[in-house]
Amino acid sequence: MAxxxxxxxxxxxxxxxxxxxxxxxxxxxxxxxxxxERGLALTGQLEQKLTEAENTVRxxxxxxxx
Amino acid sequence: MxxxxxxxxxxxxxxxxxxxxxxxxxxxxxxxxxxxNFRVSKGKWLYFDLKDDGAVVRFFGTVYNLNGPLExxxxxxxxxxxxVHPLYGFSINVLTLQPxxxxxxxxxxxxxxxxxxxxxxFAPERKRSLPYPPGHIGLITSKESxxxxxxxxxxxxxxxxxxxxxxxxxxxxEVAPEQIVQAINDxxxxxxxxxxxxxxxxxxxPEDLWAFSSExxxxxxxxxxxxxxxxxxxxxxxxxxELAADQRASTPSNAAELxxxxxxxxxxxxxVARQSLGQLCEQTFxxxxxxxxxxxxxxxxxxxxxxxxxxxxxxTQTDMLRLxxxxxxxxxxxxxxxxxxxxxxxAATDVQPGETLEIQFADSMVRxxxxxxx
Numbered sequence: 001m002a003x004x005x006x007x008x009x010x011x012x013x014x015x016x017x018x019x020x021x022x023x024x025x026x027x028x029x030x031x032x033x034x035x036x037e038r039g040l041a042l043t044g045q046l047e048q049k050l051t052e053a054e055n056t057v058r059x060x061x062x063x064x065x066x
Numbered sequence: 067m068x069x070x071x072x073x074x075x076x077x078x079x080x081x082x083x084x085x086x087x088x089x090x091x092x093x094x095x096x097x098x099x100x101x102x103n104f105r106v107s108k109g110k111w112l113y114f115d116l117k118d119d120g121a122v123v124r125f126f127g128t129v130y131n132l133n134g135p136l137e138x139x140x141x142x143x144x145x146x147x148x149x150v151h152p153l154y155g156f157s158i159n160v161l162t163l164q165p166x167x168x169x170x171x172x173x174x175x176x177x178x179x180x181x182x183x184x185x186x187x188f189a190p191e192r193k194r195s196l197p198y199p200p201g202h203i204g205l206i207t208s209k210e211s212x213x214x215x216x217x218x219x220x221x222x223x224x225x226x227x228x229x230x231x232x233x234x235x236x237x238x239x240e241v242a243p244e245q246i247v248q249a250i251n252d253x254x255x256x257x258x259x260x261x262x263x264x265x266x267x268x269x270x271x272p273e274d275l276w277a278f279s280s281e282x283x284x285x286x287x288x289x290x291x292x293x294x295x296x297x298x299x300x301x302x303x304x305x306x307x308e309l310a311a312d313q314r315a316s317t318p319s320n321a322a323e324l325x326x327x328x329x330x331x332x333x334x335x336x337x338v339a340r341q342s343l344g345q346l347c348e349q350t351f352x353x354x355x356x357x358x359x360x361x362x363x364x365x366x367x368x369x370x371x372x373x374x375x376x377x378x379x380x381x382t383q384t385d386m387l388r389l390x391x392x393x394x395x396x397x398x399x400x401x402x403x404x405x406x407x408x409x410x411x412x413a414a415t416d417v418q419p420g421e422t423l424e425i426q427f428a429d430s431m432v433r434x435x436x437x438x439x440x
Binding site for chain 1: 370393402
């Protein structure tokens with residue numbers, strides 16, 4: 001999959017939509033599988049972004065604490 | 067001389083000759099004696115006698131010669147010109163007169179003080195405050211006196227940068243009152259007058275100091291538009307000029323002390339103020355720095371919280387996603403049934419008997435055919 005440059009917020013929103021649809025009645029199995037795969041991809045990206053942010057904060061904290 | 071050699075004069079000629087002789091031999095005299103028969107006629111003409119134990123002499127003058135109320139019995143010093151009036155006979159025309167002797171001087175001052183007090187010249191409400199410090203002053207004194215030297219020395223030690231105009235006057239003697247009054251008037255009439263007038267002299271006998279209790283000087287001080295500071299250096303009695311002044315000082319040095327602040331004190335106060343200011347600044351900076359540190363701490367906390375929150379949310383969503391994984395459902399024993407076309411079969415009505423079905427388990431598959439629908 002190509003690297004997404006969406007914001008954390010946008011990715012989060014998309015994940016919410018995926019989860020919502022997965023819980024709906026009469027969901028096609030194929031569609032469910034599709035959504036599931038998409039959801040996993042999103043959580044992966046979110047995880048990555050979160051880790052980057054945590055690192056940045058840690059670095060800044062170290063830089064400004066004198 | 068024989069009678070035939072006598073010159074015969076008429077009465078008028080005699081009087082004229084007599085006056086000539088007087089003018090030649092005794093143009094001016096100063097006589098000290100006891101005042102008697104003092105009277106003022108028509109509000110203008112002055113008549114009195116001066117006497118002692120042995121003799122009495124008549125005097126004639128005008129009210130302009132007066133420097134205060136007089137009473138019979140006072141000792142006066144009178145400067146005048148002797149002459150013989152054609153009709154009224156011998157008298158001395160007054161040029162100046164002033165009280166003589168301590169007793170008289172004191173008495174004259176008492177009388178004048180009562181009179182001027184009644185007029186309201188010494189009223190406290192009239193007193194004005196002096197500018198502190200002044201930038202421009204007028205000094206009326208004798209430049210040769212110790213008073214002048216003392217005043218200037220103290221003034222210079224305490225404060226600098228004052229414009230000083232000096233009127234050099236006699237501070238005792240007959241001409242003193244006139245010169246002092248002139249100086250006061252001259253200062254008052256300047257286009258750019260001083261802010262304060264200082265009238266001062268050192269100590270002396272009552273006679274020496276008389277001018278400062280004379281009517282002319284006292285009225286001039288009271289009437290000055292420029293505020294006045296009078297310092298007559300003596301301990302016992304206060305001169306009338308001092309009573310009339312806006313402010314009085316006990317000595318010329320004291321006058322300088324009242325007039326300007328001490329530079330040393332002012333500098334010291336400034337130093338203290340500067341220190342306080344410095345301390346206040348430091349305090350303020352400390353407080354602000356403290357606030358900044360607090361803000362930074364808050365910022366860190368908020369950032370950490372936000373990240374923690376996001377992580378938690380992500381975990382929750384990931385867990386939920388896993389649960390919804392279709393593959394998990396299959397592991398529980400559910401199967402996906404598809405028709406030959408590959409379309410998912412949800413109900414019996416979707417298929418016919420005899421049709422081929424594909425049954426998908428979690429990890430394997432079965433091909434079957436429909437026996438019967440119900």
